[in-house]
Amino acid sequence: xxxTVTYLSQQWRDEAEKRLKGEISPEKMKHLTSSVxxxxxxxxxxxxxxxxxxxxxxxxxxxxxGEGDPPQSDFRVTGPYDIFAGLTQGKIKSQRALMSGKLRxxxxxxxxxxxxxxxxxxxxxxEKIPARY
Amino acid sequence: MPxxxxxxxxxxxxxxxxxxxxxxxxAKERIDVYLGSRLRTLSWISDxxxxxxxxxxxxxxxxxxxxxxxxDAARIVDESWLxxxxxxxxxxxxxxxxxxxxxxxxxxxxxxxxxxxxxxTGLSNYLPEGNLTQFEYDRYRQELGGCEFVNAHHIVDxxxxxxxxGTINRFRKASRIVDEGHKAVRExxxxxxxxxxxxxxxxxIAALAMRRAGSxxxxxxxxxxxxxxxxxxxxxxxxxTPATTRRLKRGEPLMVDIHxxxxxxxxxxxxxxxxxxxxxxxxxxxRNFVDIVSRTLRAYRAGASPLSIAEEMMDFAETRGFAEYxxxxxxxxxxxMGDEWRIGMNDGPFPYxxxxxxxxxxxxxxxxxxxxxxxDEKIGFRYENPILILKDKCEAMSKFGLRVEVIE
Numbered sequence: 001x002x003x004t005v006t007y008l009s010q011q012w013r014d015e016a017e018k019r020l021k022g023e024i025s026p027e028k029m030k031h032l033t034s035s036v037x038x039x040x041x042x043x044x045x046x047x048x049x050x051x052x053x054x055x056x057x058x059x060x061x062x063x064x065x066g067e068g069d070p071p072q073s074d075f076r077v078t079g080p081y082d083i084f085a086g087l088t089q090g091k092i093k094s095q096r097a098l099m100s101g102k103l104r105x106x107x108x109x110x111x112x113x114x115x116x117x118x119x120x121x122x123x124x125x126x127e128k129i130p131a132r133y
Numbered sequence: 134m135p136x137x138x139x140x141x142x143x144x145x146x147x148x149x150x151x152x153x154x155x156x157x158x159x160a161k162e163r164i165d166v167y168l169g170s171r172l173r174t175l176s177w178i179s180d181x182x183x184x185x186x187x188x189x190x191x192x193x194x195x196x197x198x199x200x201x202x203x204x205d206a207a208r209i210v211d212e213s214w215l216x217x218x219x220x221x222x223x224x225x226x227x228x229x230x231x232x233x234x235x236x237x238x239x240x241x242x243x244x245x246x247x248x249x250x251x252x253x254t255g256l257s258n259y260l261p262e263g264n265l266t267q268f269e270y271d272r273y274r275q276e277l278g279g280c281e282f283v284n285a286h287h288i289v290d291x292x293x294x295x296x297x298x299g300t301i302n303r304f305r306k307a308s309r310i311v312d313e314g315h316k317a318v319r320e321x322x323x324x325x326x327x328x329x330x331x332x333x334x335x336x337x338i339a340a341l342a343m344r345r346a347g348s349x350x351x352x353x354x355x356x357x358x359x360x361x362x363x364x365x366x367x368x369x370x371x372x373x374t375p376a377t378t379r380r381l382k383r384g385e386p387l388m389v390d391i392h393x394x395x396x397x398x399x400x401x402x403x404x405x406x407x408x409x410x411x412x413x414x415x416x417x418x419x420r421n422f423v424d425i426v427s428r429t430l431r432a433y434r435a436g437a438s439p440l441s442i443a444e445e446m447m448d449f450a451e452t453r454g455f456a457e458y459x460x461x462x463x464x465x466x467x468x469x470m471g472d473e474w475r476i477g478m479n480d481g482p483f484p485y486x487x488x489x490x491x492x493x494x495x496x497x498x499x500x501x502x503x504x505x506x507x508x509d510e511k512i513g514f515r516y517e518n519p520i521l522i523l524k525d526k527c528e529a530m531s532k533f534g535l536r537v538e539v540i541e
Contacts, residue, residue: 079227097227104228106237108221110206 007085007131008040008049013065019125026058029118033057034111036119037070039078044133049081053122075107075115090127094119144306144396146299148180148214151292152197158288159193165248166239167191167285168273171263172471174253174289175199176397179220181213182350182470186263188235192242200235232269236276243280250277251285256485259474261354290478293468295496296521300469303398304498304519308530310346310393311400314358315533317342318389318404322540327387327408332360332376339391348393348400352470359390362408367513370460372504383409387540388515397469401500402531403515407539415512419537421455422505422514426535429463429501433493433520433527439464439476440489458513460504467500467519497522501529 005011035054043049050070054062064071083102086092094116097103105112139145155178159167169175169189176182178189178197185202196219201209203222210220221238223231239250252273254264264286265273274282296304321338322330336358340351351357356375363385365374374388381387390403405422407415425446432442443461450456466476466487476499481488493499501520506513514537521528 098229099226101227103226104233105226106228108218109203109224109226109229109234110210110217110220110222113203113222 002130004130004132007088007133008043008051008065010065012129012131013063015129016126017060017063019129020060020063020122023125024060024121028121029055029058029060031058032115032118034075034115035062035071035073036075036077036107036115037073038084039070039076040081040084041079043081051084073107075105075112077103077105079103085133087123088126088131089133090123094123142299143302144299146180146297148178152178152191154292155191155288156194158292159191159251159285162251162283162285162288163249164251164283164285164288165193166242167251167288168235168239168265169253169289170265170269171253171286171289172261173263173293173468173473174286174471175263176469176471177289177293179209179213179215180397181209181215182394182397183209186231188231190235190238190242198238200231200238203229232272232276236273239277239280247279247281249281249283251283251288253286253289254284255286255479257474258486259354261471262474263471287478293472294477295494296468296498297496300398301496301498301521303396304400304467304521305530307348307393307395307398307400308402308519309400309532310343310348310395311391311402311531312533313346314339314343314348314391314393315389315402315404315531318391319538319540322381322387322406322408324541327381327540330381331378332362332365332381333378335360335387335389336376336391339389343391343393343400346393347395350394351392352394352399353392353401354473358392359388359403361388361390361513361515362386364508364511366405366515367506367508367511369506369508370504371506371513372460372502372515381408384411386415386512386514386537388513390515390517394470399467399470399473399519400531401467401517401519402533403517404533405514405516405537407537409541411539414510416537418455418458418505418507418510418512419514421450421453421458422503422516423536424453425450425455425459425505426501426503426516429503430518430520430527430529430535433501433522434525435493435495435522437493438490439487443489455505458505458507460506463501463503464499465502467498493522495522495524501527 052064187201203224206222360376361374387406393400476487477491503516519530
């Protein structure tokens, strides 16, 4: 039986890295070089956290979780913890969250449109991680 | 991807220099950020047609950034000199709506300080002018709390008034394209070809020929190519005639006012006909019209003004007995797409209308626009042609001959 980890913990990050590197090839990531930071406002312990991805030529180079300001990134998506948690669990669609204004995107919208399918691909991997939210 | 013009290209415009000139003027007026929203400003800065609500943010130094509806951003990148990092899309998504994204961008330029923001507002009789709306203004003020907002359109107006060589050459090319449209219309009308033809068909014939010659749009917001036949040529004071499905009739006048766009420069030339013959009285009207247009074209030069020309021409019309048929305005402004109405600066007695005493300067381009209308006799003519003001004359850019032709 798989071990359940706490969402956004270091263990969760390690599991995410292992799965993303194992399941999404550089080809599937369209050899993308970019970075995105998800800023979670109001986590269950009252703190704000981030989840940061950096890819180089489609390879996951950095996956970080932490508190406070995330590293500089091409895109930043900010929103409530509950919404992100819902996204990772596949309960909420990212398009709805953005179009209803529940999440705020910062970055080049045109480039973001090209990357939307990749974000969905990543989420599909992350939602399989047994996690406590 | 369209080829971006090189310096040796006759249509080359030094856009970075334009931006730098704006930034120098901003510095003089202590403006930290210029928020342009008028179509004329967007064309003049980006070199791309921006049909959706768009904005350009000009920082104190460096590249400007255009914001447009996301569905059109990639095309603007393709056509503009700006790269994809300087043409950003907005959309109804969190943080991506036009107010949030631009306010956030400006906040980044100001580095958290309260700044002075130049924006564009005013009045226009031209619908797509693009001044900032009250709602936009209120929302930007709210988002950029503490910033001072000042109306600053005069900066772009002043810098865009005198045309550079590339712009002038683009206007010349657009005018030659219009000439091709007129040739095609004349050929289609000749030898009885006019029989059964509608105004809209004529508009389409001209459009096809101009597009074949390189035009990308019959740009006018007055319905594209304006065609009027019969009584529609002579409606009182009327200088706006989107084509209708009215069919041409023998013995009636026909006015063909067609528009081409080439690299955002605007061709605009009107030519007039009589269909299937003309009466002596009709020919008298036609002579009046051709004579006054000829005189007017000879009058344009640096130093002349709209009022000095109007007074001289209306005196001439009075002595010849046709003053009552003339619309007493002889020109309108023109520039790159979106700059289509007022001449010169906003410094006349009526805000945002042409100053009648504006003294023309060398390398201004305007449209000589004359309307002759006699509603009682259901006859009228129009002349339009982009002209380049020179030291002691003007250059009429469209070369299609000035006359009222009788088409059999």
